[in-house]
Structure formats: structure tokens, C-alpha cells
Amino acid sequence: MPTLNYKELIRDVQDFPIKGVLFRDVSPLLQNPEAFSSMAHDFSKLVDLNKVDLFVGIESRGFIFAAQMAAKFNKGFAPLRKAGKLPPPVHKKSYKLEYGEATLEMAPAASPARVVICDDVLATGGTLRASVELCERAGYHVEDILVLINLTFLNDMKFKNEPVKSLIQY
């Protein structure tokens, strides 16, 4: 069980970014030093740190959690970026969004490394599924996935036959 009641530090914003959507604003949580530290501790209980070389952050809010974990547990950091941001050579993966398409890019692995992919919110899972595929294609072994919030009513995504690991569920 998480150490803190994180939901108390999340602000609900109606109709953002578009009408009908309830936005979960994690700013108060991130600003709280005790909560920020507690998150890293609680994330660490969900993975086997001995099997992790790198935390991979999905641009841009995934960077926060991957960098936090890398810093706290003395691992490396690697980014999955939006198209056109990383210098060549890169691996690419396009995937469908509700409206339109997005592309993620990643640099090829310099050496075989075991990674945990980090992001802020798991909604329908399109971005995370593309991220797993892209990491494997780039030469990394995806050990696990960590998200701060899992909107479970929008997905039943599994990784290694288990629900994706998260600190907060709605």
C-alpha cells in the first residue's frame, strides 16, 4: 500500500483540455517534498531494482518520474521523444491517437540494458504499447512499466500478464 494518500494531493479540473474531460492535476503532489520522495519509495517497491539499468521516460511528463527514479536509485536515464527531437540514428514508432497519429523516437541501445518505462498517466494505453515495442526494437529489454496514475476505466492493459503498475488508480 502507498505510504501517503496521494489522491488528496491531486486537484480535479473539469473540462480540461476539452469539454467533458476530467483532468487530474498532479502539481500539488509534485510540489510537496514529502509526497515527491514518498512516490519514489513506493515506486521502488513495485519493481526489482536489481534488474534495472535504466529508467526510460516518455516525453514529457514521463521524464519527471524516470529522472526521479534514476536519481534516487543510482540508475541511468533514457528518453523516448516526440518525432524530430533526437539526433540520428533513431528508431521510430507511429501509433494512433483518438484523433490522428503520434510518433515516438528512441536512440539505439549502445549496449544491452534492462529498462523500466515511466509515464504519468495510463489512459487507453496506446502510447505505452508503442513505447514497449520501440524500446525492444531499439535493443533494450523492457523489464517493467511504472505509471503514477492508471485510469483503469479506460484500459485493461497487461504487462507480463499483470495490470500495469501504478501508485494511483481511478
Added chain:
Amino acid sequence: MPTLNYKELIRDVQDFPIKGVLFRDVSPLLQNPEAFSSMAHDFSKLVDLNKVDLFVGIESRGFIFAAQMAAKFNKGFAPLRKAGKLPPPVHKKSYKLEYGEATLEMAPAASPARVVICDDVLATGGTLRASVELCERAGYHVEDILVLINLTFLNDMKFKNEPVKSLIQY
């Protein structure tokens, strides 16, 4: 003096993102656990941690360094985001780029807090100057600025009458 020779872990990429630009790719540095940890240690020697409540990251690569410092030294994290990403209420600041204009947004301070703004690269300084102004307008007190790389041939930016603090200079 920095603990490591960081420049050895930076890959130079000619003509990215456009012809004539030498891109400093910090991926090998971020992936190296020893270097990533050493960066946080070296950054911490440049600021007075007793006077810092939050590390503020500029979207998106600034998130990496602000989250790293917040995690390592038990502080909070706050983002400066591109337009349209943060829910209301927000403070905004537009500023000129070499071609065109950019806008940053920040949530108002819930309580007075002392912040250090973090980014990856200081080039001409437009983004950082806008960030300082925006933080102050949002109710934060900007204590200091930390960047990984200062391209000193492109700026002579001062903060509190000193050059902006950086781990790597070109």
C-alpha cells in the same frame, strides 16, 4: 571542479536539427549511472540547498534535471510548460525565438516558495530570461538557475551578477 569529465560522455552531431548547427547529444551521459549521479552531486555544490524549496524544470528536458535534484535532495518539483498543457489558472509569458515566438506557462504559487530553475542547455538565454520573469510573476522567488551546458559563445547571461551556473561550458 566537476567530479567527472562530462564532455567525454557527450556526442557531437553535425548539422542537427538544421545544417550548420553542432548538436551536443547528452544521451550517453544520462544513460551512465555514475555520471547521472555525479551530475546531481556537482549541481548541489553550485547552490545553497537550504534556500531551495522547489526545483523548477523547463519543458521538456529541464524536467530531467529538476526532477533529479528534487529526488536527490528531498525537495519539490514544479514544471514550466509549453502553452496549453497546464490546466487553469496559469500565468503566461511569450518571448521571441530566432524564428517566431514561444509561450511558457506556470501555475500560480500556492504558497511563497524559493525555486531553482533547471534546463539542459543555455544558448541565447531567451527561454531562461522568460522563465525567471514567469516564476516571479507566478509568486515564486527565483533563488538560482542551473543548466547542464552553457554555450558561452552565444550569451553572456548573468543572474545575480554572476554567469549562469553550469556543469559544462563550450
